[in-house]
Amino acid sequence: MEKQSFLIMNSNDNCATTVTELGQGKEVKIGDKFLKINQEIPYGHKFATIEIKKGEKIIKYGQIIGLAVEDIKMGDWIHTHNIKSYYLERINNE
């Protein structure tokens, strides 16, 4: 077994969490698929493992952790700049 650079919590997730810094242009392997990291991803942050369209849900632990506020490409850094809370969105619309 070897050192991991990211973890995926559930097979339904569309994001991965880094456990090391990942530099821009770095190639990572998910299953048998290669994916290029588009921006520098800090330690403990997330990147998209598939294309996510604006308004679509971000899934981690197999659960919704937010909504995309813009189109997110595979390998993009996912954080407060491009996702928002789905929970707060629902509460505010109640």
Add this chain to the structure above:
Amino acid sequence: MSEEFMGYERPKKQVGIRNKVVILPSVVCVNHVSTQIARRVEGTVAIPHPLGCGQFGPDFSYTSRTLSGLATNPNVHGVIVIGLGCENITSKLLGRSVKRAKKPVEFFDVQDVKGGTVEAIEKGVKFAKSMVTEANELKREPFDFSNLILGLECGASDSISGITANPAVGVVSDKIVELGGTSILPEFTEWIGTEHLLIDRAINKNIADKIKKPLRLFLENTMKLGIDFRGIQPTPGNIEGGLSTIEEKSLGTIAKAGKSPIEGVIDYSDKPKGKGLWLMIEPGLDVESMTGLAAAGAQVIIMTTGRGSPVGNPVSPVIKICGNPKTCDWMKCNIDIDASEIITEGRTIQNVADDLWKKLVSTCNGELTQAEILGFEDIAIWRVLGTFPFSLK
């Protein structure tokens, strides 16, 4: 694999994994008397605290229930309660609750002892000596895990606790529940954002309402104070660490409670009314939280930590598990289980959970945790009113 542990049989069908004699001050004024007694008699533990006098309403309930709960935890063989004599949480009140639990107990007030604290310490030492001698005659016997209550805690978390140590604890919590035991998840402020998931896991609608109500009340009350709790989570530190939304943060917290159904909701320091997974209303401060868990009867607590926390408890052993490779190295003396191998070696959460299970069993059998070896035994009790609900500002 044998699913048993070696514990001490207690009255009222309880089972302890430690065999302690507690020296309990009912009020801050006699803390020093209790710590002096404990210093002189091996096998005792004093539980000093800053409360016990001038406490009213919810604070009176929380303090008296918590102190009684600690004194009657299954890990405790017997108790010596010391009062001063003029406080409102009295030695008699606490002593009687220990009596109801059918445990050996002695209680007295320093003001009733001719010779003041010097003689009170002598009196306490004599009681303690004879109680420890009696406790020493008890032998460990095999019990199954339906007799165990596990407390789930996290503190000094970092951005990877929620993806390493916490889910490993969830696997162990589910196993305790499968074996007929009990598990308690406190820190209700950290469930916010995941209410829908917890409600889905409630065993019936009544329990679902019991999850909804305190969260709604908490948010309404904090709103009245001008604090939008949902708006301040995740904190700037959390965001810097990589947590993007309140629900992402809370999902990491509730991962400690695995996937088991939720049997009910208990108030701070209250005892679960059955087996399985229970939620405890508690605001989320580590030492206060673990005090509440031990008072609820948890014989053992598992605490995940990312940045590294040394805290323990005077009656229940605390097992530390950490997923951060740097902390596991720098604060090795404070960590029992290294979950950072999920990152450094590519081990699975299940692998680490297996190690944690083994550690849990050996802790139940008497092996000391790092917090026990190093002597971390502080308590703190949730206060609603504080010293007095008044301020010039």
